[in-house]
Every structure is written in structure tokens, then in C-alpha cells.
Amino acid sequence: MSNMHRIHWFDEQIRSGRFPNSSWLAREFEISRRQAQRDIEYMAISLRAPLVYIAKYRGYCYEDQTYRLPHLYMTEEEQQVLKYLAHRYRHYNYDQSDAVKRVAHLLERFTLEKQQTGSSQLPVFKADPQQLQSFEILSHAIAESRKVHIHYKDHAGERQFTWCPLKMVSQFNADYVVGYEFDPLQQTAIRLEGMIHVQMTNDTFQCQTDGLLGGWEESMPVRKPFVAKIRMREVQHTELWQGYRIRENQDQVHWIEFYDTEAFLQHLFVTEWEELLSPTWLRRKLQQSAEGIIDRLAMSSRQT
Known part of the structure; x- marks a missing residue:
């Protein structure tokens, strides 16, 4: 296990007000106390952590509570997020796809290098915790x-x-x-x-x-995007509506691009909007899905 993982744990203990020491660190990660002390010295000297030993509590705290560890490591959770994003970027085949796929390659190597993609912006993907787990x-x-x-x-x-x-x-x-x-x-x-x-x-x-x-x-869905005309409660000032591209908008009316009809229907069920203006076939599908849910609810009520 890397020393940065141990240092991250030590930092968390300090921020929790537990006054950790080298004995704690050695016991937690099954290393020698000498190695644990070297980790603490590395924090103080190389990472410039404002460590102060409090004799009363036999442990360390930060003299400056605003101190943050430099981002030289990644937790397992962060690695999972990057792995997921690499997967999404690797399958991105639209605007600036070459640049995006280069980023995917770097993400797969879990590097922290800043990506230079010109004036273009990377597509934004929501990293939902449940989907990450799945x-x-x-x-x-x-x-x-x-x-x-x-x-x-x-x-x-x-x-x-x-x-x-x-x-x-x-x-x-x-x-x-x-x-x-x-x-x-x-x-x-x-x-x-x-x-x-x-x-x-x-x-x-x-x-x-x-x-x-x-x-x-x-x-799989067709490649050319469908477009839904939707009236929102408020004007969206971003290029995306929770992951779906906004082609254009006029006041509260927005033209939203989507590819997967079933996924977009599920999206409509869980997001806030005022009126689905078009296309007619999507309105019909949404109405049928809603009526199906109402019928199942009515059936379950009769059974109970």
C-alpha cells in the first residue's frame, strides 16, 4: 500500500479531532513504528503540513486548520470515478471525438495531467454513485x-x-x-x-x-438525434439539460436532443418541466407509460 494512502488516513484522523500518532498509524496499516514516523516526517517536510504535537493528547493536530494536502494521490473512490469517465469518453463519437478519446487514454492511466483540448469543452457526464457501483x-x-x-x-x-x-x-x-x-x-x-x-x-x-x-x-438507438420541444419552468443557461444537449431555446421553450427514446422517457419522469410540446409520438409514448403506471397502481390498490 502506498504511503500516500496512509498519509490520507492520517490527515482524516487529524481533521476528525482524534490526535493520531505514529503508534496509531503503525497499528492501522501493520507497519513498523519507524516507518510510520517517516510518513509523518514526509508530511511535515515534503508536503509542508503544519503538524503540531500536543503532549496532552499524545498526538498531532494542524496548527493551520486551512491546510489541505496537495493532490498527489487518488483514493480508490476517485480511481473508480476516473475509470467510469474513461469508459464514457472512450465511447464518445461526436464533436471533438479525437481529443476526447485522448483524454480517455490518459484517464485510464490515472494521471493527473491537465488536458489541453483547445477552446473546446469536454462533454459532461454525470457520475451517479449507484451507476458507478453497478x-x-x-x-x-x-x-x-x-x-x-x-x-x-x-x-x-x-x-x-x-x-x-x-x-x-x-x-x-x-x-x-x-x-x-x-x-x-x-x-x-x-x-x-x-x-x-x-x-x-x-x-x-x-x-x-x-x-x-x-x-x-x-x-441500440439510431444515430441521428431526435429533438424534443419542452417548456421549462425556468430558462436553462447551460448547454446541457442534465446531460442532454440543448440545441436552442426561446425564453422558456427549449429544443433538447436525445438518442435513446426509453432513456429519455425515464428522464422525463424524474425531472421537472412544464410542457412537452413535441414531437407528438413522444407525447403519446409518455402518456402510454404514465397510463400504464396508473393502471398498475389501481390494480395493486384493488388487491389490497
Whole structure:
């Protein structure tokens, strides 16, 4: 384990008012007290931490409470976020895609170098904690050819099933895992955002993926974006509406681009807006989905 991980822990103990010392550090990470003391000296000398030993408490605190460790390390959580973002950038095929993919390569190496992409801006992706967790579990399952049990929810309702995951892909602002339930030839892609819970099982599967990973593209959304005309409560002053590109706006009316109809319908259910003006087919789909939910609620009320 790197000394920066230990230093990060020591810093957290100080900020929690616990007055840690070299004995604490040595015991926590199972290292010698001499090594622990070297870590503390490294903080004071190289990282310029304003450490002060308080004899009354037999531990350290910061003389200057505004001190922050220089960002020379990454926690495991930060590495998971960068891994997820690298995955998203690697599958980005639109504006400035070459520059974005170079950033993806750097992110995969977990470097902290500043990226120079000219005057262009990188696309913004929301790193939802639940999706990050699902992404991590599915990545391990794919690497080990392990089946996963998925609790899934979309406009059709909730269901649970066992899944054989083969590949992670990103298309049009949504993450998917490609896999199958029973037949390797019947592969489909399901969205991570619809996963309520994912659990890796001990069951393994065998699937020769060469030549098989391809049929699932038929279920993916079309490439040319659809455009929804939506009246908002307030004017959006950014280029994105929670991840969806705003093509233009006139006062409170906004033209929003989207690719995956089902994902956008779910987005409409959980975000605030005033009126869906067009297209008509999207209004109809939204109404059908809402009526389906109301019917299921009415049915469950009658059963109770």
C-alpha cells in the first residue's frame, strides 16, 4: 500500500479531532513504528503540513486548520470515478471525438495531467454513485465470466433475472451492458440507469464472444438525434439539460436532443418541466407509460 494512502488516513484522523500518532498509524496499516514516523516526517517536510504535537493528547493536530494536502494521490473512490469517465469518453463519437478519446487514454492511466483540448469543452457526464457501483460490479463479473443477478426497472415495470454480462458500451449519453439470459445468440443491451441492484453470483458461464458481439446493435438507438420541444419552468443557461444537449431555446421553450427514446422517457419522469410540446409520438409514448403506471397502481390498490 502506498504511503500516500496512509498519509490520507492520517490527515482524516487529524481533521476528525482524534490526535493520531505514529503508534496509531503503525497499528492501522501493520507497519513498523519507524516507518510510520517517516510518513509523518514526509508530511511535515515534503508536503509542508503544519503538524503540531500536543503532549496532552499524545498526538498531532494542524496548527493551520486551512491546510489541505496537495493532490498527489487518488483514493480508490476517485480511481473508480476516473475509470467510469474513461469508459464514457472512450465511447464518445461526436464533436471533438479525437481529443476526447485522448483524454480517455490518459484517464485510464490515472494521471493527473491537465488536458489541453483547445477552446473546446469536454462533454459532461454525470457520475451517479449507484451507476458507478453497478459499473464496478459488472466489470468484475465480465472479467471473471461470472453471472449477475439484476433487479431492473424501466417503463414496463420491475423485474429480476440472472444475466451473463459480456461487454460494457456507451451510446448516446447512456451506459449499457451487453449480455444474455439463456442463449448466447440472443444478446441484448440493457441500461445501467435502470438497475436498482446488481449482485455478482458464484455461477460462471462460458461464451466464445468472437463473432457474437454484434447482434445487440440492432436494439441500440439510431444515430441521428431526435429533438424534443419542452417548456421549462425556468430558462436553462447551460448547454446541457442534465446531460442532454440543448440545441436552442426561446425564453422558456427549449429544443433538447436525445438518442435513446426509453432513456429519455425515464428522464422525463424524474425531472421537472412544464410542457412537452413535441414531437407528438413522444407525447403519446409518455402518456402510454404514465397510463400504464396508473393502471398498475389501481390494480395493486384493488388487491389490497
